[in-house]
Amino acid sequence: MLGNPLAADIHRVFKNNIVNTANIMNTYMPGATAEDKILRTKRVERFIDAINKFFVKSGISPQTLHPMWVDEKKLINFSLQLSGYIRDAQKSLDKLSNEYARDHDLTELYRAAAHYTVACNGKVAGNKYRFEHNKDYCFWHIDNPQNLARTTFSPVEKELSPGRHTLILSMPFHINPIESDLRKWTYEYMHNTFANETFGKDIDVYLAHFPIEQPRGEKFSLTLDTLNSRGDFFEATDLRFVNRYLKPFIAKNLILDKNANVVNGQPCSAKELADNFRDLNFFGYCAGTAHAHRWISTVRHISGQLYPEAELKNAMKEIFVASYAFLPFKEENAYSGVHFMSNFGNDAERKEPFIKMFNPEVYEQVKYQNDPCNIRITLMPDQRNYIVASKLPQDLIIVDNDQKLKRIPNQENGHHIAFLTTPNLASEDNFISNMFANVLENAALGKRGQAVFAPSKLQNPNHILQNAAALGMQHRFSRNGLEL
Incomplete structure (x- = not known):
């Protein structure tokens, strides 16, 4: 978008970290085949074109450099740190409006960064990252939330049960699905928040997060898409999450097709639906809150096929969202x-x-x-x-x-x-x-x-x-x- 103040900061970092470090020696690729070199040129070219497109649409001159001279490890790091460059641009944040913050061109830049990092899988020497598109959420039951530093985590393999008080932590981290990492990061974030007998006894606590393979650019492009949404926006991965775990809160024996259309199901009474939704509680940290927004949008979209509007609106008020570092982006919220x-x-x-x-x-x-x-x-x-x-x-x-x-x-x-x-x-x-x-x-x-x-x-x-x-x-x- 013309005049986006964030563009100047991204332009400065791109020039310093990528353009000024481009060198003919970067073309040396031991053991690379002719096909490898062609693929490298294409993926770098596509990403640089996307970056320059963002600059031009923001009213800034594009940067010219030969794709074969680019240090790809530095370009990968640039793609992963886009949100960090914006985070550190304190003076530009002063000039930021909602329109600039949620700029469609910025969303496309994040999306291009995600595509580039996926294209680099196994192709760049010394690159430890491996990314994949459209990954499903990892979902765990926290077995002893009263002691997060020592707890075990059980993968959730069946639908959750309405009638139980349920709290789902939606976290922005990307970690390996191993217990030591789950313990480390859950405790690092939540500490002793649940250190009383209520949690784990009367309240079931769960953890949801994207796996380490999800591209960082995809997470942030999804967040901006969520912020810009006017209706019930959700992605296929959000639908799969709701389909696997949350259907019993919506209706009995609910069956959906791949497009979130109700194939079969028995609606609850108005009171039962409100009671079910009162048991749905989410805590989101930063971009993790955007995940929870999309799950709630999925629930509302499905429920809208089964219940009258007034009845559903009343029930949706019972869903609870707590968050840190992510504010409501509408004045009127369903939850x-x-x-x-x-x-x-x-x-x-x-x-x-x-x-x-x-x-x-x-x-x-x-x-x-x-x-x-x-x-x-x-x-x-x-x-x-x-x-x-x-x-x-x-x-x-x-x-x-x-x-x-x-x-x-x-x-x-x-x-x-x-x-x-x-x-x-x-x-x-x-x-x-x-x-x-x-x-x-x-x-x-x-x-x-x-x-x-x-x-x-x-x-x-x-x-x-x-x-x-x-x-x-x-x-x-x-x-x-x-x-x-």
Whole structure:
């Protein structure tokens, strides 16, 4: 899109990292056949053409270089780090509108990056990555969520059962499906959020993520497609996820075809449908929240073939979405939820980058602004979704699973989820991590609206008072900004 401020940052990195390192010596490919060289030229040429197309459409001059002179390992790294270059472009984020953030041309650039990395499989010496398109989600039952550092994970091989309180963690990470990695990253993200007897006993906790083979560009192009969607947008992989695991929440004996059309099924009563949906709870981190949005869209699309609109709309309100670093992108949302974020009171130089690159206009309206209680709570127009923006501390020191002090590096200006999920020894107040754990527990047990903020009997009295004060000062989102 003409004038997209992000284009200049991508252009600068491409010039420095790819164009300026191009060298005739890069054409040397030991053991390469004539066909290998032709395929290399074609895949590099296609990706460079896509990059230059983005530059031209943004009003920036294209870069000229011979495809055979490109260092492919550096080009692969460039394709994988596109979102990182945008994340670090703090000055450009200041100029970003929703229109630029969700630019169709940027989506196409991410898509081209995904195609390029897949085309490189087994073709580039020293390239450790192997990517595939259209991978299915990995889906696990967390056997002991009360102790994530020691838990086992069981692959989910059958449909989930309505009637059980269900919490699905939708994570953005790409990891190998081995227990040590699952333990490491789930604990790294969620810490001791579920360390009470409710989780695992009354609430079943699951983990969903894309496998390590999914191209990074595909994840981000899907996220932008989700943000730009007007109706029930979902991909084939989302349909397969719902078809395998969530059908019993929609209807009895439900059978679908490959296009998400209902072939057979017995609708539930209006009350039963609402009860089923009340047992569907999702927590998404960053782009993982976009996955959950698509699953919910799939559920709504299928349910719309079985239930009257008013009945379905009422039931959809019972589905709950909690998130961190990903805000609602519509003023009226089908689901209910609480959405957390962190930012500095003075964010002129350092903004929360991923919210700002996906949802810049809402970020400016709901961000923390040195409010009392160190948080700002905003109520969305749908009256069912709350945004909780908390004060970002300057440092993050936690106790790790070996009971050792650990400083979290690369805080990404508030994007690191540990700000939300574990007490911070560098901060005088850890109210927000208590609030988060409490919201997840209440929501997963079926509470909705302000009831999800109700304090636990085990909470510190100071936290209970802060919670009540923060809710009392909640703001309301409006088209013209925030008003008390």
